[in-house]
Each structure stands twice: as C-alpha cells, then as structure tokens.
Amino acid sequence: MNVLPELPEITIIAKQMSKEIRGKRIADIESLQPKNLNIPFVEFLGKSKGKIVANVSSKGKWLFIKLEPAYYMLINLGMGAEILYFNPDQKLPEKYQFKLTFSDKTSFTIHFWWFGYIHLVLENALNKHKMTAQLGISPIDAKFTLQCFNELLANKKVGIKNFLLNQKNIAGIGNVYVQDILFKSRLHPNRKISTLSKKEIGNLYNAIIDVLNHSISLGGLAYERDFYGQRGRLTINKFLVGYKTGKPCPECNTPIKKIRTGGTHSYICPKCQLLR
Numbered sequence: 307m308n309v310l311p312e313l314p315e316i317t318i319i320a321k322q323m324s325k326e327i328r329g330k331r332i333a334d335i336e337s338l339q340p341k342n343l344n345i346p347f348v349e350f351l352g353k354s355k356g357k358i359v360a361n362v363s364s365k366g367k368w369l370f371i372k373l374e375p376a377y378y379m380l381i382n383l384g385m386g387a388e389i390l391y392f393n394p395d396q397k398l399p400e401k402y403q404f405k406l407t408f409s410d411k412t413s414f415t416i417h418f419w420w421f422g423y424i425h426l427v428l429e430n431a432l433n434k435h436k437m438t439a440q441l442g443i444s445p446i447d448a449k450f451t452l453q454c455f456n457e458l459l460a461n462k463k464v465g466i467k468n469f470l471l472n473q474k475n476i477a478g479i480g481n482v483y484v485q486d487i488l489f490k491s492r493l494h495p496n497r498k499i500s501t502l503s504k505k506e507i508g509n510l511y512n513a514i515i516d517v518l519n520h521s522i523s524l525g526g527l528a529y530e531r532d533f534y535g536q537r538g539r540l541t542i543n544k545f546l547v548g549y550k551t552g553k554p555c556p557e558c559n560t561p562i563k564k565i566r567t568g569g570t571h572s573y574i575c576p577k578c579q580l581l582r
C-alpha cells in the first residue's frame with residue numbers, strides 16, 4: 307500500500323517534536339544529501355548553529371521549526387519520511403540523510419523515502435517562501451469554519467475531489483483521507499462543486515473534521531512512524547471505503563469499487579455516492 311503522510315501524521319509529529327525539542331540549542335548538523343537544502347550546507351550550518359527551538363508547528367505537508375532568533379527551519383514530508391528522536395544512549399538508524407544534534411546530546415534524524423526539502427528561511431522572509439506561502443488553510447485550524455469553507459468553494463468550477471486535494475485550497479488532505487471524507491458525505495469524487503447543496507456542503511465540512519480528528523485520536527496511520535518510532539493505530543480495516551475494493555459498503559453492503567478519477571484512484575460505494 308502506497309500511502310503518504312497527510313495532516314494527521316504531520317500534526318502528531320509536530321506536537322511530539324514541540325514537546326521534546328522546544329527550548330533546545332542546536333549544536334551540530336550533518337547532511338548526507340545537501341541537495342535537500344535550499345542553501346549551501348556550510349551556510350545552513352552556520353546560520354542554524356546556536357539557535358534555540360522556540361516551537362514546532364505544521365501546515366499541509368510541512369513542519370515549521372521556529373528558531374530564535376529570526377529563522378524558520380522548514381521540513382517537507384511530501385513523499386514520505388521518517389523523523390526520529392534519539393537520546394544519546396539510543397542507537398541511530400542505519401539510513402538517514404539529515405541529523406540535527408542539540409547541546410544536550412539528544413538528536414533527530416530524517417530519512418526521506420524518495421526526496422524531501424529542508425529549508426532555512428529568515429522569519430521576515432517566510433511569506434516569500436513560495437512552497438509554504440501558497441498553502442491553503444489547515445482544516446483543523448480554528449479559523450476553518452463552515453463559513454470559511456463556503457467562501458473557499460464559492461465560484462469554483464472543478465470536481466470536489468480535485469478541490470480537496472489541491473493544497474492551495476485546503477492544506478493537508480491527500481488521497482488517503484479524502485476517500486472516507488467523500489464517502490461520509492455521500493459525494494461522488496467527480497461531483498462538480500457548483501451542484502452541491504447547502505446541506506451537502508455542511509456534511510462535507512463535518513466529514514473533513516471528523517475523519518482527520520479520528521485519525522489523530524488513533525495516532526495516525528499504522529504505515530507511518532511518529533517521532534518516537536511508534537506506528538499509529540489506524541489500519542486499513544478501520545477505513546470505511548478507502549483501499550477496500552470489493553468489501554461491502556458499511557452503509558448498504560454494495561461492494562466497494564476502485565475507480566480512476568483524473569490522476570488519482572478513488573474508492574467509492576457506487577450506490578451511496580452517485581454522480582448526479
């Protein structure tokens with residue numbers, strides 16, 4: 307199963323990182339794949355060393371490590387990665403591309419499955435960092451209200467699934483969680499936004515929040531590891547329709563179908579999610 311981390315997994319890691327590394331001073335950095343960095347390694351190290359972690363947050367598939375004074379270290383987990391925390395007496399993993407050690411000798415390593423980004427950006431230039439500046443609102447942000455969702459949908463011409471996956475609209479939903487979000491709202495992935503009723507939009511809004519928070523409460527996907535190396539408890543059998551081709555729909559028992567929708571696959575109940 308090819309799954310990538312989405313909002314729940316990244317939210318969990320950000321929270322754990324914030325708890326463990328907040329207040330720590332950066333002592334050293336090792337980069338085995340300098341092309342992950344946005345500036346030459348010597349400069350990256352020079353500017354990071356001695357800085358103190360103020361907090362860690364996340365948006366979309368990015369982690370934001372706020373450094374005092376004046377910088378952000380931005381880490382993109384786009385294609386999947388393991389970020390693991392270590393005490394000085396613990397054994398490091400065999401493979402990693404990046405290692406950051408703090409003055410108290412604790413550290414974390416990053417192993418990207420394919421490729422990832424680690425960017426160092428001045429705090430006052432953060433809005434010029436294109437890859438993060440274009441991200442839409444986080445659906446677990448308190449500002450993501452039903453009214454906000456309605457405003458985002460207004461005058462949009464695309465299908466609802468394409469809208470939800472576009473990180474410039476809403477940041478953090480990918481092809482894993484979108485499946486159950488659409489099923490819960492009884493919407494076909496190709497439904498045009500202009501045809502959605504007020505009630506359907508309300509159901510969709512609730513489904514987004516429910517599905518993501520449900521996963522967070524289970525520690526995220528069982529196929530991903532958190533900052534401590536622990537796997538989440540959300541396995542495929544807990545999905546409603548996602549990745550369950552041929553299994554009965556939990557609502558009406560019709561076998562779930564896997565269909566192609568644009569560039570992605572969708573898992574739907576052909577009876578509950580009609581294309582009207």
Ligand SMILES: [Zn+2]
Binds near residue numbers: 578
């Ligand atoms: Zn059904």
